[in-house]
Amino acid sequence: MITAQDVMITDVYSVQEEDTIEDVMKTFANRGISGAPIVDRYNHLKGYISDGDIMRQLGRQDKARGYVGWAQVLSFYYGYAVPDSVNTTEIDELRLNFQTLLNKSVQSVGTKKTIVVKDQEPIVNVSELLARKNIKKVPVVHDNTLVGIISRGDIVRFVVKRFLDEHS
Secondary structure, eight states, X not given: OOBHHHHOBSOOOOEETTOBHHHHHHHHHHHTOSEEEEEOTTOBEEEEEEHHHHHHHHOEEETTTEEESHHHHHHHHHXXXXXXXXXXXXXXXHHXXXXXXXXXXXXXXXXXXXXXXXXXXXXHHHHHHHHHHTXXXXXXXXXXXXXXXXXXXXXHHHHHHHHHHHTO
């Protein structure tokens, strides 16, 4: 039986619960990742932080115009044209929210109830979980200690490699 341990990536970037959002955003940008498990000093899983969690903290939902947030901040900071639908008060509010957000702890912004799988979970179950929950990746734990991460792509690559190995 193929398990999560057979497919997972063990070189996992994780963040400490006391790290700031600024630290995490720099790491996301430098590593080209969109999320990371949150761990304590013993590598026990405490949650998960994603770019979506950060965006929700920064932006706000406007019923008439939809999501207001990242696009306006980027427009403001990088000199792009700000849509006419966004007024200067909103830009000032977003700038203040952005500065405040940078100093928050990862644990205060991230998801605390994280979906995880155990290292001995059959890969079929992991695949079904990812599809059912519509998530891209999930941390893998052994006794609540982070030991890896597994994504839909990891599963696909594993299956394709085995297929090719059997038919070559």
